[in-house]
Amino acid sequence: MENCLFCKIIAGEIPSKKVYEDENVYAFHDINPNAPIHVLVIPKVHIASIQEVTEENLSAVSAVLKVIPRIAKELGLAENGYRVITNCGEDGGQSVKHLHFHILGGKKLPVTLA
Ligand code: AMP
């Protein structure tokens, strides 16, 4: 997808601090962390948001969900827990229009979500 920041990161055109990669999934540290550990996990195929999940791209999305617990464990978050967030659209505060799941942890996070 042209002009998509995260597609460019997957392609290596924009540098990132890689945490995990396989044929379907890429994960990297958020450039502006909101917690001691803040990682973004994305499908390699361009899906604009969770609102665009379909039967056809569900396998790419499930590949992302499948590795989130593994990545969290690698990051040392499994024992104390962590939060997974995906923002969607204008009201959801989505700034990059490529589906991504935030993994946040490394401290006790505030209870409020909105
Ligand atoms: P969202 O607001 O849910 O769309 O999340 C987008 C996230 O991408 C934000 O937390 C940004 O800090 C992060 N971000 C933006 N540009 C980059 C980048 N070049 N490398 C890593 N993370 C980025």
Ligand code: ZN
């Ligand atoms: Zn993209």
